[in-house]
Amino acid sequence: MHxxxxxxxxxxxxxxxxxxxxxxxxxxxxxxxxxIANVGxxxxxxxxxxxxxVPLGPASVHLIFNGLVGTLLGWTAFPAILVALILxxxxxxxxxxxxxxxxxxxxxxxxxxxxxxxxxxxxxxPGKSMLAGFICGFGAVLLSALLLGLTLVLTGESFxxxxxxxxxxxxxxxxxxxxxxxxxxxxxxxxxxxxxPFSTTFSPDNST
Amino acid sequence: MIExxxxxxxxxxxxxxxRLRIAAAAMLSIAVALSSGFATLLSALAIAALALVxxxxxxxxxxxxxxxVAGFLILLWLILPITHRGYPLYSxxxxxxTREGIMLATQxxxxxxxxxxxxxxxxxxxxxxxxxxxxxxxxxxxxxxxLLLVSYRYIFVIEQEYQRLVRAAKxxxxxxxxxLHTYRTYAYLAGMLFVRASMRAQRVYxxxxxxxxxxxxxxxxxxxTGKQNPVFAVLTLSALVSMLYLEWT
Numbered sequence: 383m384h385x386x387x388x389x390x391x392x393x394x395x396x397x398x399x400x401x402x403x404x405x406x407x408x409x410x411x412x413x414x415x416x417x418i419a420n421v422g423x424x425x426x427x428x429x430x431x432x433x434x435x436v437p438l439g440p441a442s443v444h445l446i447f448n449g450l451v452g453t454l455l456g457w458t459a460f461p462a463i464l465v466a467l468i469l470x471x472x473x474x475x476x477x478x479x480x481x482x483x484x485x486x487x488x489x490x491x492x493x494x495x496x497x498x499x500x501x502x503x504x505x506x507x508p509g510k511s512m513l514a515g516f517i518c519g520f521g522a523v524l525l526s527a528l529l530l531g532l533t534l535v536l537t538g539e540s541f542x543x544x545x546x547x548x549x550x551x552x553x554x555x556x557x558x559x560x561x562x563x564x565x566x567x568x569x570x571x572x573x574x575x576x577x578x579p580f581s582t583t584f585s586p587d588n589s590t
Numbered sequence: 591m592i593e594x595x596x597x598x599x600x601x602x603x604x605x606x607x608x609r610l611r612i613a614a615a616a617m618l619s620i621a622v623a624l625s626s627g628f629a630t631l632l633s634a635l636a637i638a639a640l641a642l643v644x645x646x647x648x649x650x651x652x653x654x655x656x657x658x659v660a661g662f663l664i665l666l667w668l669i670l671p672i673t674h675r676g677y678p679l680y681s682x683x684x685x686x687x688t689r690e691g692i693m694l695a696t697q698x699x700x701x702x703x704x705x706x707x708x709x710x711x712x713x714x715x716x717x718x719x720x721x722x723x724x725x726x727x728x729x730x731x732x733x734x735x736x737l738l739l740v741s742y743r744y745i746f747v748i749e750q751e752y753q754r755l756v757r758a759a760k761x762x763x764x765x766x767x768x769x770l771h772t773y774r775t776y777a778y779l780a781g782m783l784f785v786r787a788s789m790r791a792q793r794v795y796x797x798x799x800x801x802x803x804x805x806x807x808x809x810x811x812x813x814x815t816g817k818q819n820p821v822f823a824v825l826t827l828s829a830l831v832s833m834l835y836l837e838w839t
Contacts, residue, residue: 386662388701392624410733415805416795418733422740423748423791424784429741430748431780436773437766447780454784465738469745471709472718473594475655478709479616480623540674540691544665558773565777566784574785 383446383526383552384485387478391537398533399483402464405490409460421455425462429469436558443555449522450563452493453501454577459493460486484533492525501579504567511571512564519563520556527552592749596710597717601646606822607813608716608724614826615712619705621833630836631700637829638707645711652710659702663695670695718742723809732806739807744790751786755779 390398413421428451435442452459464486470476477485500518504511531545570577598604603611622634642652676690713721722739726732759775766772 386659386698386702387619387705388623388698388703389666390623395623406734410731413733413737415733418736419740419795419798420788420791422737423744423787423794425737425741426744426748427783427787429745430752431783433749433752434776434780436776437768439768445776445780450784461734461737462741465734465741468721468738469718469742472714472721473592474658475706475710475714476658478705479619479713480705538694540670540694543673544669547665547669561770561773562777562780565774566781569778569781570784573781574788577784577788 383488383523383530384477385481385488385530385533387481389537389541390481390484390533394533394536395480395484398481398485398487402460402483402486402490405457405460405487405494406464409457409462412457413461417458421458421462422465424451424454425465428462429466432466432470436562438554438558443558445562446489446523446526446555446559447519447563448489448493448526449496449500449518449520449559450566452490452496452522453504453518453567453579455493456497456501456579457494459497460490463490463493488526488529488533491529492522495525496522497579504571504578505580512568515564515567516560518560518567520560522563523552523556523559527556592745594714594717595651596645596647596714599646599715601644601715602818602822603641603645603711603715605814605816605818607815607819608720609728609813610819610822610826611712611716612721612724612728614822615708617830618708618826618833621830622701622704622708625701625833625837626697627837628697628700630833631697631704633836634704634833635700635707637833638704638711641711642707645715647710647715652707655710656703656706659706663699663702666698667695670698719809720811723811724813736807740794744787744794747790748783748787752779752783755782 428447431445431447433444435444448459448463451462455462464482467477467482467485467489471478471482496518500514500521503514503517507514527549531549534541534545534548567578618634618637622631625631625634671687671691672685674688674691674694676688678686679689679692680687716724719739719742722735722742725738726735756779759779764775766776
């Protein structure tokens with residue numbers, strides 16, 4: 383989900399950039415040197431997973447996975463998503479320089495919220511992790527769409543109809559993202575539970 | 591296949607120091623985003639087009655990339671002229687097209703294309719590794735820079751892994767449709783990508799430690815020096831000054 387270049391007003395762009403810089407600073411502070419390979423690799427996987435198009439009736443939508451990335455990475459989702467956005471700008475020119483901050487906030491803020499709200503839910507509701515996963519995936523995209531709409535409304539009143547359309551158009555994406563995130567978290571729980579946050583499972587290759 | 595279509599070349603732009611190009615692209619893009627006068631925006635579009643010419647890129651590819659924004663712009667053109675308040679130009683029943691609405695949509699279109707063209711001409715014309723080094727010497731935190739380089743190094747590997755998983759699914763008769771089975775399959779596929787990425791990260795980190803990594807990647811390429819750099823800097827500054835002049839008069 384990207385906001386296009388040239389639409390937003392200067393105060394919105396500037397506050398987006400400032401908030402993104404603050405979030406990234408917190409994320410980098412929590413990122414130890416021994417985790418860089420892991421976060422960088424997951425950022426690459428996030429970049430590739432966002433290329434997956436799933437069919438929806440006659441059309442197709444692409445997955446976003448920001449809820450899942452937040453659940454897996456916590457605050458380090460901020461630098462990870464910033465890096466994925468820089469790579470998208472470099473390789474596909476989705477979004478340019480001035481919207482980088484706003485787009486980082488739109489994607490990463492719901493991710494970090496997902497970590498705090500649903501990471502814990504997954505841990506304390508072992509039987510209902512699929513439900514928590516659905517809410518996490520659905521909620522993260524919903525929040526991203528609302529943030530995107532908010533940037534438009536803050537720019538000018540005349541954008542309010544477009545903002546509503548953007549949120550509505552993303553409702554099918556939210557549902558699919560919720561379903562996919564639910565299955566994905568169920569899968570990770572079975573295959574590598576130690577990747578999920580607040581997990582107490584002992585894993586031999588993580589113990590070093 | 592993921593590729594960097596514009597990164598290789600031997601044009602005037604390709605030979606400029608990446609640090610200068612990033613600084614120029616950032617300053618010019620910000621100036622475009624903050625301007626509103628039509629003279630400024632038209633000259634910005636001309637500057638961006640000149641930069642594209644100087645980069646000597648494949649025109650069809652450039653147009654293809656520029657068209658990506660067209661979808662959102664069409665939506666804007668359909669809605670803004672009738673929702674923005676202002677002097678009515680044309681009425682059809684309850685719908686009124688206003689002059690201010692059309693002006694706003696035109697401004698946004700000009701800005702969108704100029705900023706994207708600047709990005710393509712000045713920044714997408716360097717490999718991501720060069721971008722990482724340049725950002726590092728422009729003061730971007732080392733950890734962020736390393737994250738960018740690790741991620742860039744492995745998107746190609748992980749994309750191949752993704753293609754392999756898709757191939758395996760196809761061989762087993764998987765046909766995507768709008769059903770739960772499809773979404774579950776894609777979810778497991780993405781989950782497998784994340785699992786493999788995390789396991790690969792552990793191996794890579796161990797290999798990095800074995801090779802004595804202590805917090806810095808050593809870049810192999812050096813920044814190019816030469817007359818083209820001051821020429822480019824002067825051109826950028828004059829473009830910037832003329833845009834500011836047009837905006838303020």
